Amino acid sequence: MTAIHLIVFLPLLAAIVAGFGNRMLGNFAAKLITTGALFIGMALSWPIFLAFLAGGQEAYVVPVFDWIRSGDMQVAWSLRVDALTAVMLVVVTTVSAFVHLYSWGYMAEDDSQPRFFAYLSLFTFAMLMLVTADNLVQMFFGWEGVGLASYLLIGFWYHKPSANAAAIKAFVVNRVGDFGFSLGIFGTFLVFGTISIPAILEASPAMAGSSIGFLGMRVDTMTLLCILLFIGAMGKSAQLGLHTWLPDAMEGPTPVSALIHAATMVTAGVFMVCRLSPMFETSEAALVVVAFIGAATALFAATVGTCQNDIKRVIAYSTCSQLGYMFFAAGVGAYGAAMFHLFTHAFFKALLFLGAGSVIHAMHHEQDMRFYGGLRKHIPLTFWAMMAGTLAITGVGLIGVFGFAGFYSKDAIIEAAFASDSPMGGIAFFVAVFAALLTSFYSWRLMFLTFWGSPRWAGSTHIQHAAHSHDHPAEEDAGQDPSMHDAGPKEVAHGTAGYHPHESPLSILVPLVVLAGGAILAGFLFHGAFLEAEEGAHFWAGSIAFDTHLMHAMHEVPLWVKLSATAAMLLGLATAFLAYIRYKDWPARFTQTFRGLYAFLLNKWYFDELFHILFVLPSFAIGRLFWKRGDEGTIDRFGPDGVAAVVASGSTLARRLQSGYLYTYALVMLLGLAAAATWAMAR
């Protein structure tokens, strides 16, 4: 029994106890057990991470027991601990522990708290199995396990049709990714004869340039395998094309959004690409695809984020966009930078979500930012926490002095894109800078709409409810307000409607403060180990394909490149300031002038509508066609029904045949036996 056993299996145990104990156990015990397990996990994870940080710590694998053994397919349950895992361990356990704590306050009024905490712990277990996987199949176990937990938590409020639809959508879209992941595993096993990750990575370079038959084509082996696996990563990390589930996943309770749909699960794809980076390094084509999809997603999601009105959806698109950054960092070979952005992003994005949750809590479940305003004075602690998160995500900092978390990680990605000799590098650089401008714009837009200006609460039905009655709607609305679907901003009533927002309880504020600390300091404290050429090579110690040349080159980019991200950030801030503080009629005038563009962005480039027409409707239509025209209209008509009709024309005879089948059958059997007996006797 080592620390890693406890870290991984305590959450499982806690989930089982809390889940099955459920009502017998009571809310308090369930919360205590699950949260306790996670805090123990966190306390055990940081020393592991710090040991790797200090250097000299060897990677190790702790076997648990055999899983699947079939010929060469030897899969064991085992826990791999190396620098990459250590990074993920602290991210997962820390964010999870504080999200558990946060949920004490946030879910206090909910009826099924043990179930909620059991799901959260189950999720954490699956995520830990994913990051400690030593083989592809265990990674897939964790991969699907987090998918299950995500499904259960998105649909946690299962009375709401929208939550159920979002849950199924998340599971199914992820399964589309897993289709690629599965084929990738099958192909990897076929090519390498093993699914052990270290063995595959070792054998990969020798396979570079080989070719393989796939669906009648002859393709480059490593490119095929990497792209198939990357499709899995695209699904889990909500990359362009398979991203549609993430915004809808906001139907889940806000702590879930923070833990699963911002800090941990959605970064699993980035983790996978980094874990398999020596494999991806053998195929330039695959890396170009990774970089391209990443850059496209960063841009796409940022544009959509600028137009959303639901506070959680803005942050969701922001997450999608930041994941795009991580992917193109990986695509240009800067895996260290990708992992560093994953690390810092976990803190500041979880913080932003939890902060948004605190705002929603204060605003009585209203999520539409058009009904916020002027909240700075009413919930000051939440405001300052959100401020730290915003400074971190927009990358505020001074070169060589100090910066918030995102300053180090995002700038590193932008510089790496510029310095890289990847064919995608140049494009990725410009996309990244432009997306940074948009990031700054939508982040500050969120801040200004929520915390500045005068209150616009009176228009909100939630606030009216709260002001006039004590009938608490127990569940979040998640933008189901019909007004959400109006194209174009509407005039909202100003005023407070007599409502007084209240600051959240301590269990909510403590996680905010701790994560704010992470958002402020994570970049400054750890950028050396993750990014600097010598220090980084020492820290990563081969657990990712760390490119020291690229890291050197990154520091030698021209000054204008280094300043471009900051310039973009300032430009975005200025635009947001002008549009939402100084000249408040700008947004309305913009939407009037560019009606088409605005509708396009507000409706998220019409991906959902497109997929609905392309996949959902045809599936049902074809299913019905196969059933009615295929099974009933053809197979049955010319099969059993036809036989009955031919053998016995006339309904009486048919019925008699139908009821006399048993005798016919017995007769045939007897005839057969008679024949067999004849054979047996006549030697």
Added chain:
Amino acid sequence: MNALGFPILSIMLAVPLLGAMICLFAPGSEKRRAWRSRWVALASTLATFWLGVLLWARYEIGGPQWQFVEREPIFGRFEWAMGIDGIALMLIMLTVFLMPICIAASWKAIKDRVPEYMAAFLFMETLMIGVFTAQDLFLFYIFFEAGLIPMYLIIGIWGGKERIYASYKFFLYTLLGSVLMLIAMLWMAQEAGTTDIPTLMAYDFPPEAQIWLWLAFFASFAVKMPMWPVHTWLPDAHVQAPTAGSVILAGVLLKMGGYGFIRFSLPMFPEASAQLVWIIFGLSMVAVVYTSLVALVQQDMKKLIAYSSVAHMAFVTVGLFAFNRQGIEGAMIVMLSHGLVSGALFLCVGVIYDRLHTRDIDRYGGLSDNMPKYALLFMLFTMASVGLPGTSGFVGEFLALVGAYEANSWVAAVCTTGIILGAVYMLYLYWRIAFGTLDKPDAAGMKDISLREVLTLGPIAAVVMWMGVYPESFIAPIRDDVGVLLARIERANPPGDAALVMGAPPAAAESHAEPAH
């Protein structure tokens, strides 16, 4: 004789048969006979299960291929020949495990002609165990064909409104197959001069004859499996059958097709199997996509699960005919897993059918509120059906598809879409049953599952998890037998389409492209 010193296989056949006789012939008032036959049925199935556990415990992994062999001449060349290998052992375990559960599930649901019903089930158990233990061709034929008669009766007597049509359809499909199979068997006995199955498994039939024999057996097994397009009897049979009938149908009877492929088609006709593999692959690929989409649009719970069975069975056929270890072992695990999971899903349907007497999905909704325990178990089996890692469903599907990929990437790619489609129709079903608001008064009035129902579903849930987390218990007994089968079919193994070609150094490739240099 064997390690136990008594003919355990024959006793396993005899115990349910004896139980059936007691149910049928013991006198008494109607009420008393019903009460007694329930307990007799439960006792004899539990006794058989216990014998099965003993069998598994004493089965020597790595020992001789055929164990617990019994041979008694009957007359002429006929022999009472019994014996099992690991493959048969696992399927026998599946049978004896599901049987007591079926009896418990029928405890209250069946009210008419209880002694006859229980006798039919017990008689069927004897015949099913017989199928997996028979070592003589004609003995196998008797068990294989006669095993369906109790099933016809169960559907035809205790079934729903359309029971006559359903059992007629079932009969018509199986009839054609069994006639062809019988003719093939007679020819084989004549050609090889023996009806001993182990001997036949090593006999080399001429390749031209193999094709015809293979097709004749295929006609029978494809219907049992069932493969597309001879699957249309299954939805009707399931819909009309009582709950326990569906469990046995999905749990054991469908496995006879797969068992037939492993025992007959592959080892006896390896060349034909390799040559005709395109039929299997083609039909399986169609089945996965076609039946999954059909399952999606069903309004009847049982029909939905029946269609999903056809899709799952397609994983078995592609795995078996992948000609490699992962494929065949995977196919075996899919068979075991599907037997448990679809059996459990039918039981889940039965639980709410017993309360509301409708299979119409739209009549339910929001059951998580008033039936949380039920919702949890139903979720577990839904996830196992979807193939979530950690449940039995994943292990089998994964291995079968790995095997399929080695054989042909098209097959793997098309069949892997099943993991997407499976998630769609199962989660859509679960949503409509268990999630949403509890706004239908009759559904809201239903009580959560009783202790009896927990005792039927709980053991299956435990085995599903066991097989998902530590499948080695179930793979170890079949490993050597799959090895024997692989050695037998190796010579006919068709090459895969991957044909990996190692990369030439770039310089060499360039000079090849421009020979002028």
